Amino acid sequence: MRLGARIFKTGLSVTLALYVAGWLDFQSPAFAALAAFFAVQPSVRKSLTLIWDQVQANVLSAILAVVFVLAFGQEPFVVGAVVLLIIAIHIQLKKEAIIPLAVVTAIIIMGSPTTDFMELAFNRFLLIMIGVFSAFAVNLVFLPPKHENQLYHKITDVNDDIIQWIRLLLHHEVDYRTLKEDLKKQRDQLNKIDETYLLYKDERGIFRKQEYATLRKVVLFRQMIRSTRQAHRILENLTMNDNLIHQLPEDMAQTLRLQLDDITNYHERILLKYAGKVKPHATEDYYEEVSSGKKVLMTGFLKTRNDSDFEETDWMTFLPVVAQVIEYCDDIEYLDRLVDRFYNYHTEDNEVFIKERSDY
Template structure:
């Protein structure tokens, strides 16, 4: 089990909130610790957004709690009605993420009103906001998230697994049931990579020049994801129509296998070229020669004419495999253009950042 950065930051945020509460002699410092738990976010940008939302949500909870106690007291029925109103207001204002902490603020204020209730309410509200700001400080200073590293390696690992399965399946060497479960796992892995892409997209740069580099990187990573998804779709079709594929004439199956080997080799090379493990000059001097996509389609048409007596379903399923190969090939070609263009304009600006290791 890995000790993740968010686990560490949550612990540090709680300690900081409790420490500040103790230094400021705040009563019930535990409320600050609870608030810090709610406020820890995976990115600095989300943490900033969270503060804005939490201030609004906690104000709603504090105002409703104060008004209800002053007007109706703190009977359990009154607290229940106040909870319903706070939830409704938060939903109307699209502050769904703050509902939990708003209710903590509400209940902590309404629990035991005394003679100096307004002062008590203000202290409770301030204590909770202390926890929120403690979490923001920790997210900003301690272990700032570096999602680019994790994003690249998540895509690269998934792509490597997909490519290995394509090689095996194209040679009739994969287990049908095992491959079926692996395809589902790979879909989930790419879904997690997509979530990491969203988090990386939210990270903010401090200089305009860095913004320009990041904008190009976002395009590259988006296409890395889509190319891996197309590879997985092709693997899925090879798996789904494996009987039809292995019933193909040997010379035609050999042509498809050679095209697949070529495409996945180029795909691997692109992923390594992006992080500087394959020299761009070497790739240009010794390019991997794949069949032209028009030639792949001509092979299918020639086979259709040659075997017109075959049932339509067999040809239709073969066409599904061919179309997936063509689609994957176009994405690989486009990704190669994007990576080559990026490295031409930003040579040396990516290697170190990708190779650094960060806590998961």
């Protein structure tokens, strides 16, 4: 089992909160640790944007908890009513992310003994704030996330797998049971890529110059993901229409194979170009082949409509597949232009942080 950075940050935050609470001689330092656990965020930027919301939520929860205890006591239904009120307020304010911490704050404070309630409630509020700021400090200083590296390798891994299956399918060398299992795995991988992309999108840097540089890469990665998803859709459609591939006229089948071979090779080279593993102009020949191949593919497919061996219903069924291949070509060409622009403009700001898997 591999432990991620967030798990380590959570452990460090809890440890720091306990040490600080103990150093300040607070009783029940576990409350600080509990708050730290809930306050840890997956990215530095998210931590920066949520810290003020967390402080406000804790203050609001503390006020509601104290008011309700003084007015109605500490009966369970009172605690439940406060929890419902806190949840409703934060949903109304569209601050759902901090509801768990706000609820924990209220429960901890309302659980204070009635003797010297105000003093104990204030101490527990301070413990919670120690936990929140401990998590914030750890998130800001320790184990900065490597989402760019992770995202790139996740994209290339699933992309390589998809392309391999497309080639096998076109050459009729597929084990369909394994292919169906892999299609499901690929869907799961693509969903995880989307999650990593959202985390990376949040990591824009603290300074404006860093933010602009990261935003340019965010656009690039969004197109990488779109292109990979397009390849996956083609694989799914080719799988569903495999019987029609066998019925295609030989010239058309050959044209389809050549175009998909060219576009998948082009796709692979672009990803390598982004990582600096191939020369900047290494994709120019592929661009020409793919661009001219789109016209050949469409022209050839239109001719098959008049082929007596290929029924019109089959032609209509296979038309979306051809349209997707052309759309895939367009997506890859656009991705190539984005990579070229990335390296040709703002060169002093644009840095790529791609390392081998063993380095992260």
